[in-house]
Amino acid sequence: MLDWGVGEYEQTAVELEPVAELVVDMARLSPGEGVIDLACGTGNAALLAAERGARVIGIDGAGRLIEVARQRAREQRLEVDFLDGNLLHLPLREAAADVVISVFGVIFVSDPVAGLREVPRVAPGPPANRFPWYDPDALAPVARAAGLELRSTQASTLAIRGSSPEAYLARARLDPRAVATAPIIERAGVMDEVQEAMSAVLRDANEDPDAFLVHTPYVVHEFAVA
Numbered sequence: 268m269l270d271w272g273v274g275e276y277e278q279t280a281v282e283l284e285p286v287a288e289l290v291v292d293m294a295r296l297s298p299g300e301g302v303i304d305l306a307c308g309t310g311n312a313a314l315l316a317a318e319r320g321a322r323v324i325g326i327d328g329a330g331r332l333i334e335v336a337r338q339r340a341r342e343q344r345l346e347v348d349f350l351d352g353n354l355l356h357l358p359l360r361e362a363a364a365d366v367v368i369s370v371f372g373v374i375f376v377s378d379p380v381a382g383l384r385e386v387p388r389v390a391p392g393p394p395a396n397r398f399p400w401y402d403p404d405a406l407a408p409v410a411r412a413a414g415l416e417l418r419s420t421q422a423s424t425l426a427i428r429g430s431s432p433e434a435y436l437a438r439a440r441l442d443p444r445a446v447a448t449a450p451i452i453e454r455a456g457v458m459d460e461v462q463e464a465m466s467a468v469l470r471d472a473n474e475d476p477d478a479f480l481v482h483t484p485y486v487v488h489e490f491a492v493a
């Protein structure tokens with residue numbers, strides 16, 4: 268594999284920045300959404316995504332460029348997890364993110380099938396049977412078929428608070444969806460593991476070290492009768 272750390276790729280990265288902007292625009296990121304920038308180089312797209320409030324991981328095989336990306340993040344006071352890694356074996360767990368982007372990056376892998384196979388592993392997206400209500404591109408044609416015109420979509424975040432992640436989790440167990448699924452989890456004998464995993468997710472996401480606060484993204488769609 269070519270070592271992209273030799274020479275001064277930084278100059279090329281400046282030329283490519285408009286494409287990073289286009290790709291990040293096209294991703295229509297919501298605050299808090301998990302994004303992976305594959306072959307992030309010096310971090311062009313990853314930093315733009317972080318600027319929009321996404322939780323971003325940037326991965327590249329050139330250690331020197333990863334260091335440049337980390338320095339840029341420090342200078343811009345942005346939080347991005349920049350990792351030195353191979354696109355063919357991403358150093359990430361299953362379902363680590365919601366969205367994957369790549370700007371002149373994944374096209375350089377030696378094995379396109381192996382490279383692309385990593386994408387649905389780390390970002391499987393919503394279950395196939397769940398309609399993506401939040402996505403205006405998916406919703407507009409369905410609405411049109413039902414006689415409605417999608418006029419606008421406004422993204423925002425909702426603050427969810429509690430006295431602690433554990434207190435919030437205890438309250439959430441009374442949600443009708445949790446009540447309905449509890450017997451299935453109990454029958455499988457994994458309730459403690461599930462509770463601990465949920466607790467860990469809430470602790471990770473918690474924005475208030477003295478209590479519990481998360482901002483959950485949502486959208487408001489406006490329709491008119493067509």
Ligand SMILES: C[S@@+](CC[C@H](N)C(=O)[O-])C[C@H]1O[C@@H](n2cnc3c(N)ncnc32)[C@H](O)[C@@H]1O
Nearest residue numbers: 271280306307308327328329353354370371375
């Ligand atoms: C043209 S640069 C693009 C960098 C960045 N996305 C940008 O827009 O400036 C290609 C990048 O792909 C990375 N790359 C190529 N093959 C890779 C692989 N198998 N694993 C990780 N990174 C790889 C290189 O290290 C290099 O930084």
